[in-house]
Amino acid sequence: VGTGATSMSGWALGAFLVYLCVIIGVGLAARRFSSRGIGEFFLGGRRLGTFVVATSAVVSGRSAWLLLGVTGMAYTRGASAVWTVVGYILAELCLFAFVGRRLRRVTEASDDLTVPDFFASRFGESSMLRVVTSVVILVFMVAYVAAQIRAGGKALAASFLHPAGYEITWLANLPVEAVTLGALITSAIILAYTVTGGYAAVAINDAIGAVVIIVALVVVPVVSAVAHPTGVLETLSSLSPLMLDPLALSVGALIGFVSIGLGSAGNPHILVRYMSIRDPSGLPRAALWGTVWNVVMAWGALWIGLVGRAHFPGSADLPGGDAEAIYPMLAHAHLPSILFGLVVASIFAAILSTADSQLLVAASCVVRDLGQQTLAKGRELSPERLVLWSRVSVLALLLASAALGLVIPGLVFTLVLFAWAGLGASIGPPLILALYWRQTTRWGVLAGVVSGTGVTVVWRSVPSLSALVYELVPAFAASLVLTFVVSLVTRRR
Amino acid sequence: MQAFWVMFFWVPLVLVGLAALVSGLAGRREE
Numbered sequence: 001v002g003t004g005a006t007s008m009s010g011w012a013l014g015a016f017l018v019y020l021c022v023i024i025g026v027g028l029a030a031r032r033f034s035s036r037g038i039g040e041f042f043l044g045g046r047r048l049g050t051f052v053v054a055t056s057a058v059v060s061g062r063s064a065w066l067l068l069g070v071t072g073m074a075y076t077r078g079a080s081a082v083w084t085v086v087g088y089i090l091a092e093l094c095l096f097a098f099v100g101r102r103l104r105r106v107t108e109a110s111d112d113l114t115v116p117d118f119f120a121s122r123f124g125e126s127s128m129l130r131v132v133t134s135v136v137i138l139v140f141m142v143a144y145v146a147a148q149i150r151a152g153g154k155a156l157a158a159s160f161l162h163p164a165g166y167e168i169t170w171l172a173n174l175p176v177e178a179v180t181l182g183a184l185i186t187s188a189i190i191l192a193y194t195v196t197g198g199y200a201a202v203a204i205n206d207a208i209g210a211v212v213i214i215v216a217l218v219v220v221p222v223v224s225a226v227a228h229p230t231g232v233l234e235t236l237s238s239l240s241p242l243m244l245d246p247l248a249l250s251v252g253a254l255i256g257f258v259s260i261g262l263g264s265a266g267n268p269h270i271l272v273r274y275m276s277i278r279d280p281s282g283l284p285r286a287a288l289w290g291t292v293w294n295v296v297m298a299w300g301a302l303w304i305g306l307v308g309r310a311h312f313p314g315s316a317d318l319p320g321g322d323a324e325a326i327y328p329m330l331a332h333a334h335l336p337s338i339l340f341g342l343v344v345a346s347i348f349a350a351i352l353s354t355a356d357s358q359l360l361v362a363a364s365c366v367v368r369d370l371g372q373q374t375l376a377k378g379r380e381l382s383p384e385r386l387v388l389w390s391r392v393s394v395l396a397l398l399l400a401s402a403a404l405g406l407v408i409p410g411l412v413f414t415l416v417l418f419a420w421a422g423l424g425a426s427i428g429p430p431l432i433l434a435l436y437w438r439q440t441t442r443w444g445v446l447a448g449v450v451s452g453t454g455v456t457v458v459w460r461s462v463p464s465l466s467a468l469v470y471e472l473v474p475a476f477a478a479s480l481v482l483t484f485v486v487s488l489v490t491r492r493r
Numbered sequence: 494m495q496a497f498w499v500m501f502f503w504v505p506l507v508l509v510g511l512a513a514l515v516s517g518l519a520g521r522r523e524e
Contacts, residue, residue: 082500086508091514097519233497246500284519291512295505302501 013051013160015341016348020189022208023352027193027201034198037383041198041390042113042364043276048203050282054289055210056203056353057273058092058297059068063266063354064151067213067300067347069413072323074305076315078236078243081305083254085298087261092294095264102435104283107275114224114361115268115427116369122434123442129373132446134365135427136453137268141362142401144419148355149405151412152186152348158319158328159344180406186351187402194356194398195391199276202356209349210293217300220327224334235310245310256470262435263420263472266428266452269357272364304330324413334391359401363393413464417470418460422465425475426452437487444487452479 004279034041048056066085074081103118110121120126156176193201199299225232233244244247249257264270271405308326311333315321318329331343365391372381430448434441455478459471 079500082504083503086504089508093508097515101519139509154516225515244497246496284516287519288516292509295508299505311501341523 001167002355009097011337012341012344016344017161017339019212019342019345019348021298023205023442024189024192026204026208027195027197030193030197030201033200034196035102035384036386038364038390039111039142039472040200041259041387042360042368043272043446044198044200044203046108046276047278048276049278050286051289052203052207053273053282054096054286055293056206056357057096057270057286058290058293059206059210059213059350059353060196060273061088061092061267061270061354062147062294062297062350063416064155064347064351065413065416066149066297067327067350068324069154069215069416070301071305071308071327074257074302074324075309075323078240078248078306078309078436079246080242080249080253080255082246082302083249083257085205085258085294085302087258088264089263089291089294089298090399091264091272093276093291093423095270096290097284099265099435100219100271100277100286101283101285101430103271103431104274104277104280106435112275114364114368115271115431116365117373117430118289118441119434120373123440123445123487125373126442129446129449130369132373133427133449134369136449137365137423138362140422140426141269141358141365142397142404143415144423145358145362145397145401146353146404146408147412147415147419148358149183149402150179150408151188153181153183153405154330154412155344155347155351156182158325159347162420176246183405186348186355187398189348190352191357191395191398192361194359195394198387198390199272199360202353202360203273203276205364206353206357209346209353212349213346214293214296214300216331216343217297217304219339220331220343220493222305223305224311224330225303227321227334228307228310232307232310235313236306239309239313241322243306252469255473258389259470259473259476260417260420260477262428264422265432266424266426267420268423269354269359271427271431272357272361296436318323354479359394359397362397363390363392366393366397377394417472418456421460421472421475422453422456422469424452425456425471425479426450428452429476429480433480433483433487437484439491440483441487443488443490444483444485447486448479448483451482454475455479 107118112118112121116130119251120130236243303326308330318325331340426449430445452475453477456471459474
């Protein structure tokens with residue numbers, strides 16, 4: 001593998017660099033819009049088209065978890081990994097078609113830019129609710145971005161900095177650890193277009209990334225399956241019949257996998273996508289685009305894991321025995337170098353599309369909610385100054401996330417699923433009830449936010465509980481019940 | 494093997510079909 005690829009690795013790097021030039025160019029081009037004010041910087045002035053919103057929403061939600069985590073899980077577990085994708089696809093279909101439209105209309109009417117903004121205009125200004133919600137979003141978002149940066153470092157290191165022989169030698173010889181260098185490069189790329197171009201650049205780059213991802217996730221399993229000397233399914237069946245049994249999992253695992261979908265409604269980097277569409281009547285069409293994208297990406301990732309297992313049956317065949325390396329490994333073994341560059345770009349696109357969106361959401365909490373509406377409340381602030389604060393906040397949050405990303409031990413996706421659960425449980429139920437149930441109160445929402453966060457953290461940190469079921473399930477239930485009950489108790493009669 | 498093809502062929506197809514249906518219905522309600 002090493003010798004053949006070394007001569008072609010310049011092509012792979014070339015393809016990857018073309019992708020980087022495009023996304024950084026988009027950031028620079030969007031600069032003049034993003035500088036007009038924070039409505040432009042954080043929400044693109046609510047002028048984005050249907051396709052951009054649809055693809056941006058689904059790829060921002062997936063991240064490297066789909067490309068490295070789900071492929072790795074399908075490699076390890078076989079067909080039963082399919083349940084990890086069913087729940088979120090259905091949930092996001094409903095979000096596009098119903099919840100998103102309502103959220104878009106309500107938030108435009110009161111000029112809300114953030115989720116805490118929406119709660120404030122729905123229930124009247126409350127510093128406590130605004131600050132608590134913002135801090136919860138901020139903490140989980142920084143952890144989430146840290147995981148993405150770490151994943152970016154791992155992906156770059158494995159693709160171009162790996163000492164096995166297909167590296168770009170001059171980069172590998174730099175006196176810094178490969179993953180650290182990869183993480184720093186990832187951070188610099190995110191910074192280059194997010195600070196300059198703001199939301200419009202981020203959403204357009206997400207859409208470009210979505211095309212790169214879908215092409216790669218279709219090409220890799222098809223080419224690799226064709227290249228396999230015997231039937232892929234026969235090979236898997238001979239390894240273990242359970243590899244082809246979608247029901248080879250415990251009830252707790254099944255519930256946990258499907259309930260990943262509960263998180264979509266509470267992750268603000270997905271919710272702001274719906275808020276940014278130019279014409280809300282385009283959201284039903286976005287539902288179809290988004291679902292097609294979600295389905296092709298998901299089953300592409302699952303097939304990569306299955307075909308990968310047929311090619312590399314023992315985990316000893318993978319670098320460091322890491323199942324999360326199966327996607328680049330399989331691509332590297334079967335694709336010409338220029339297409340391998342596309343695969344590396346797809347992993348990056350997934351990482352960037354999530355991290356950039358989350359950085360903006362976190363920065364919007366700092367500038368809009370904690371700054372403009374809390375600490376500087378009542379003061380007149382110029383749009384230029386607010387945009388400057390926003391750019392500085394993005395930079396500061398990226399530095400904090402990168403620092404955290406460099407010290408995270410172990411697997412990246414444990415942290416991703418934890419942050420996904422925390423946001424999903426703390427924001428999802430209060431937001432849906434606030435949108436659809438008139439009796440919801442500010443105290444109910446506060447109870448939901450606090451209990452969703454608390455149960456996620458406690459459930460995760462008690463091993464016997466977290467072994468039982470994914471923390472999102474009890475945390476979402478607690479948040480839903482408490483938002484409802486506390487609203488009933490505190491409503492005006 | 495039957496369950497495998499249900500989950501790896503029919504379910505993705507049904508999800509796209511469902512999206513087309515929901516998208517159509519929600520779009521009509523919008524008008």
